[in-house]
Structures are given as structure tokens and as C-alpha cells.
Amino acid sequence: MGSKIIYYLIILPISRLPYVVIYTFSNFIFFVLYRILKYRNHVIEDNFRRSFPNKNNEEITFLKKQFYKHFADIIIESLKGFTISKKNIVKRLTVQNQELLDHYYNQNKNVVLVGGHYNNWEICGQCAPIHCKHDLIAIYKPLSNKFFDHKMRKSREKFGLSMVPMKQAKRHFKTNNIKPFGIIFGSDQSPSNPKKAYWTKFLNQDTGVLFGAEKYAKEFDWPVIYVAITKIKRGYYTVNYQLVSDKPSKENYGIITEKFTQLLEKDIIKAPQFYLWTHRRWKHKKP
Numbered sequence: 001m002g003s004k005i006i007y008y009l010i011i012l013p014i015s016r017l018p019y020v021v022i023y024t025f026s027n028f029i030f031f032v033l034y035r036i037l038k039y040r041n042h043v044i045e046d047n048f049r050r051s052f053p054n055k056n057n058e059e060i061t062f063l064k065k066q067f068y069k070h071f072a073d074i075i076i077e078s079l080k081g082f083t084i085s086k087k088n089i090v091k092r093l094t095v096q097n098q099e100l101l102d103h104y105y106n107q108n109k110n111v112v113l114v115g116g117h118y119n120n121w122e123i124c125g126q127c128a129p130i131h132c133k134h135d136l137i138a139i140y141k142p143l144s145n146k147f148f149d150h151k152m153r154k155s156r157e158k159f160g161l162s163m164v165p166m167k168q169a170k171r172h173f174k175t176n177n178i179k180p181f182g183i184i185f186g187s188d189q190s191p192s193n194p195k196k197a198y199w200t201k202f203l204n205q206d207t208g209v210l211f212g213a214e215k216y217a218k219e220f221d222w223p224v225i226y227v228a229i230t231k232i233k234r235g236y237y238t239v240n241y242q243l244v245s246d247k248p249s250k251e252n253y254g255i256i257t258e259k260f261t262q263l264l265e266k267d268i269i270k271a272p273q274f275y276l277w278t279h280r281r282w283k284h285k286k287p
Contacts, residue, residue, distance in 0.1 A: 066273035115227035116188035117276035129160030
């Protein structure tokens with residue numbers, strides 16, 4: 001009952017407000033998280049200091065503040081996603097080189113799309129199927145709250161994205177062969193089992209990286225494409241697809257994961273405030 005009250009009396013009313021109003025809510029969220037609650041401040045600061053050891057206290061403080069502002073925007077933009085129209089979302093996310101994906105679609109090839117929690121990955125996942133000829137599939141871990149899991153899936157899937165639970169992924173790939181599809185992986189999360197992760201240097205630290213994207217790409221020889229998201233201004237983003245590997249089955253072990261990680265790192269270094277610093281990305285030690 002509590003979940004339904006939150007959804008119908010808080011989330012939906014806010015979601016239906018115009019952007020000029022919801023960003024007022026974002027400003028308030030920023031003030032509460034940054035000034036009052038100091039939400040995960042120790043995690044965020046530790047992540048920044050480890051990732052950018054050459055930055056001084058003043059620079060770290062500035063980056064933290066900018067991150068909290070962006071984080072508040074991501075929260076409010078995600079709420080807006082529950083009711084955003086197709087016309088509105090297309091206006092707010094543009095794809096610069098859709099022809100790269102179309103090239104593989106015309107060859108009847110499936111693709112692996114790999115990205116990170118950088119800029120607004122939610123609006124990208126929602127909007128990409130509108131531009132894309134491939135059927136797009138996102139691998140995800142279902143929420144424990146069944147009501148919010150259903151509402152979240154309904155929101156993300158309304159423009160054509162298919163949400164597939166991790167445990168059903170491989171079976172889904174093998175049975176879905178009517179038309180070419182693209183699989184979306186968020187590969188920058190901390191792996192649950194560090195012994196099964198691929199370990200590399202990422203932002204100056206030993207980092208375990210999820211290996212699923214490379215595993216499936218090599219097994220089925222699907223081209224791997226990095227999804228680079230750039231924030232143009234508040235509420236507006238662009239996507240640029242970058243080829244990671246055209247023949248993954250011929251790549252040496254780890255090369256695809258290394259290339260993806262380096263591309264994501266390059267984007268983060270350009271504008272660190274737009275990465276998701278609230279999660280404990282480096283909670284595991286290298287075995």
C-alpha cells in the first residue's frame with residue numbers, strides 16, 4: 001500500500017509537471033542532499049579522491065557540488081520518464097550517428113551496446129528504441145518491490161525497449177531471432193563476485209568489471225558498440241555510438257572489456273561530475 005501511495009500521490013503528480021517546474025524540485029533536492037543530509041558524502045568524496053589523486057581539496061569540493069546538482073537532476077528526470085511523451089523525449093535526446101547501428105541491421109547482425117552510469121542513462125535507454133531499427137533489449141536485475149518493478153519496467157519499455165531479467169537473458173537471446181536485436185549492458189557496476197570479474201585499471205584503481213558483454217559478444221560474434229552520452233545542457237543529451245570491436249570472436253581475452261573501460265574513463269575524465277559517484281564502485285579488492 002505504501003508503494004502505491006508514493007507512486008500515485010508523489011511520483012505521478014511531479015512527473016506530470018512541466019520541466020521548468022520540476023527543476024525547481026531538483027534545486028530543492030540538491031539543497032537537501034548536499035547541505036542537510038550530506039547524502040553518501042563520505043562515499044562520494046572517497047571515490048573522487050581515489051579517482052583523481054592529483055586534485056586538491058578545493059577542486060574536489062567543487063566537483064562534489066556539481067555532482068550533487070547533476071544527481072538531483074537525474075532523480076527528477078527519471079521521475080519525468082514515467083509520463084514523458086514521445087515527442088518530448090525525442091527533442092531531449094538526439095543520436096548523432098545512428099547509421100553505425102543501421103549498418104549492422106542491414107547486414108542482419110545483432111549488436112552489443114555497452115555503456116556506463118554516466119550522464120542520463122535512463123533517458124538514453126528509453127529513447128534509443130525510437131531511433132533504432134534493431135529491437136533493443138536491456139539486461140536488468142528485478143527490484144524486490146514487485147509494484148515498483150512493474151512500474152519501472154512499464155516506464156522503460158513504453159517506447160520499445162524490452163527489459164529482460166539476468167537469469168533469463170541467454171534463453172531470450174537464443175529464442176529471439178525474428179529480426180536483428182541489440183543488447184544493452186551497463187558494465188560499470190561493481191561485480192557481486194570479484195573472482196569472476198575481469199580486473200583492470202580504471203580511474204587509477206584496480207577495478208573489477210562485469211564480463212557479460214564481452215562473454216556474449218565473443219560467444220555469438222556480435223559487434224560491440226560503446227554508447228557515449230553527452231550532456232548538452234540541463235535536460236538535453238546526445239548519443240554518439242563508437243565501435244569497440246567488429247569481430248569480437250577474434251579478439252584476445254579481455255581486449256573488449258579493456259577498450260570499453262578506457263572509453264568510459266575518457267568520458268569521465270572530461271566531465272567527472274556526470275558520473276554516478278554515490279555507489280561503492282570499488283568495494284571489492286582484487287583477488
